[in-house]
Amino acid sequence: MIENLKEITKDTLLSEVQKFADAKARFVVTVCNDLGDKLEATYYFNYSPGVEMVALRMVVGKDEEVPSISGIYLCAVLAENEMFEQYGLKVKDIAIDFGGLMLLGNGSPVTPMLKDKAAGGKGGE
Template sequence: MRVIKDYQISKEQLLLEVERLVKEGARLGTAICIDEGEEFEVIYNFQKGLDSVNLRLRVKKEEEVPSISSILLGAVLAENEMREMTGLKVTGMVLDFGERMLLADESPRFPLLRVARQREVIK
């Protein structure tokens, strides 16, 4: 039977929890950042066999979140994407694309922010 577990953690717990999951044999599935108004919800999804584990953290938009890329290099792509699309302040990435991994220079900044989406609707 497939099990899905959700854990609400703090940004201070993130690296320790990721290290624990990796030691248990879990692999990173994906990471997403959701604009929740005053805060971001960041979700790191891990797979272990048929089971799924989500590490969820909420941070104010001006807060920094530590990168997990020093533990899992594959996180570099997801973390750069979250930063580029929402402005999430991810610190300590082992490879930083400087907010130009996916978007062109003339692209709008942080297109997945609610404010950016509202601007597009008004046009």
């Protein structure tokens, strides 16, 4: 279990992230996880000085679009492009959209981190 975790929705994502920006918190990373029929995105922030992290977690359907936080934290473009490429998380309005070719090349597997793609489509287990 993650301490300092707040469950949010895609509709509250930008307002919650803006609170961190207003408080001068650092954006650390976003992590995506395949839950089967849904995707989980967890956004981590840190206040300086210190090492304590605070997280926002959002669960969405695999076909849903989520807003980009790159308008608030430009550095999020890397994590958001990665989540799209690796998991298929549809992030709309990314400040710099690599179109699925930031880490993957032409001919690479599509969304290689999804459970149904791993291990020859056998659920990744």
